[in-house]
Structure formats: C-alpha cells, structure tokens
Amino acid sequence: xxxxxxxxxxxxxxxxxxxxxxxxxxxxxxxxxxxxxxxxxxxxxxxxxxxxxxxxxxxxxxxxxxxxxxxxxxxxxxxxxxxxxxxxxxxxxxxxxxxx
Numbered sequence: 001x002x003x004x005x006x007x008x009x010x011x012x013x014x015x016x017x018x019x020x021x022x023x024x025x026x027x028x029x030x031x032x033x034x035x036x037x038x039x040x041x042x043x044x045x046x047x048x049x050x051x052x053x054x055x056x057x058x059x060x061x062x063x064x065x066x067x068x069x070x071x072x073x074x075x076x077x078x079x080x081x082x083x084x085x086x087x088x089x090x091x092x093x094x095x096x097x098x099x100x
Contacts, residue, residue: 006018012074013076013087024096026096027088028062030058037058038059042058043054044068045076047074051072057082074090075088
C-alpha cells in the first residue's frame, strides 16, 4: 500500500502528492463526486496491524460504512487496478484520491 500510494511518516496519505483528489462529507457521495464504479472491488485496510485485510465491492462498503469504520480509528479503501484510495480518518475527514 505504501509503495503504491504516498504516505506521511505519521500514517496518513500524503494528499499534497496526489493530484486528483477531493474531500467528501459522506461515503454516499463516492459515486457522484468521484464517479466511482460501486461494483468495483476494494481492499479494506485498518490502522491496526492485527486486523485482516478484506476485499469487497464499494457498494457494500457504503452500505456497511458504520460497521467498517467502527473497527479501527482510520481505514483505507484501495483499488490498485484503478489507482484509487479512500481514506476515512478518525477526525471525520474522508479524502478520495486517484493516481495518474
């Protein structure tokens, strides 16, 4: 994950190095704002090393967002194929970025 996307030393995506990005308020905005395909698979990575990484469709993540985000303080949804990362930060920020 840190090889494919730029991260800071403190474990956040380094958003100043991501050219195509946006800040959203709710995960429900993903299909409208970033025009993301809800049927694409995304890996779910929590900030706790002991937790497994899972893969599911973006639509399912949106449906179960409260359950998914309750597992850890920070969570990332990643699709390496389309070079997209979604960072849900514990302070409430949801950033979405796409690498070129």
